[in-house]
Amino acid sequence: MTVDPGALAHRTAQLIDRLARVTRELQFCGGLNPAQWEALRFVARANRYSSTPGALSEFLGTTKGTVSQTLIALEAKGYVLRIRGTEDRRQVGLTLTDAGRTLLEQDPISDIENAAAKMPPDQGEVLLRSLTRLLHDVQARHGVKEFGVCAECTLFCVNEPEVKAAGGGVCGMTGDNLSEEESGKICINQQRAG
Numbered sequence: 001m002t003v004d005p006g007a008l009a010h011r012t013a014q015l016i017d018r019l020a021r022v023t024r025e026l027q028f029c030g031g032l033n034p035a036q037w038e039a040l041r042f043v044a045r046a047n048r049y050s051s052t053p054g055a056l057s058e059f060l061g062t063t064k065g066t067v068s069q070t071l072i073a074l075e076a077k078g079y080v081l082r083i084r085g086t087e088d089r090r091q092v093g094l095t096l097t098d099a100g101r102t103l104l105e106q107d108p109i110s111d112i113e114n115a116a117a118k119m120p121p122d123q124g125e126v127l128l129r130s131l132t133r134l135l136h137d138v139q140a141r142h143g144v145k146e147f148g149v150c151a152e153c154t155l156f157c158v159n160e161p162e163v164k165a166a167g168g169g170v171c172g173m174t175g176d177n178l179s180e181e182e183s184g185k186i187c188i189n190q191q192r193a194g
Helices: 005-026 034-045 053-060 064-076 098-104 110-117 121-142 161-165
Strands: 080-084 092-096 169-171
Touching: 005 110, 034 053, 034 064, 034 080, 034 092, 034 098, 053 064, 053 092, 064 080, 092 098, 110 121
Parallel strands: none
Antiparallel strands: 080 092
C-alpha cells in the first residue's frame, strides 16, 4: 500500500497537535499549571550554565515577565529557590527544593512516558529520531533556541583520562569538568553537528 506523503505529513501534524493538547490538559494537577510543571522539569534537567530565569525563558519561548511570575508561584509553593551568585550578585540560579523533587515524582507527563515504554524498542528508537529531527527542523525554521544534552554537544570532550574514567566529560566552551550526571543535563549552549 502506497502512502501519500502529503496525507502522512498532515496526519502526523494532527496527531502531534492532539498529543500536545492532551499533554497540556494532564498538567493542570497538583495545584500547578502546565507552565509551572514545565519550569519544574527544566530546573531539574538543566545544567549549571542553564539553570537561570533567562535560560528558562528561552526554553519556554516566553517573556522574562511570564517566567518571573511562574517562578514567584513556584517559590511561594516551596518548590523552587532562586540563588544569587556569589561572585556576581546579579546572577540568579535556580534549584529545586526537596518538595519540588518530590512533586516531580508525580509528574503527569509520566503517563506519556509509560505509554512510550510499551512500544517495541525498534519503533521507539525510530520515533525518537523522527521527533528529534522534526523538533530541530521546526525550531531552526522559526529561529527558536535549541537546547540539548551536554554529552550530545559538539563541544563535549572526553579526552581527559580521569574525567573519562568517571563517566563525565569536559565542556569545550568553559573548560569545566562535567560529572556523569551533569553530562546528561540540558544546556542552553548546545551546539549540534551539521
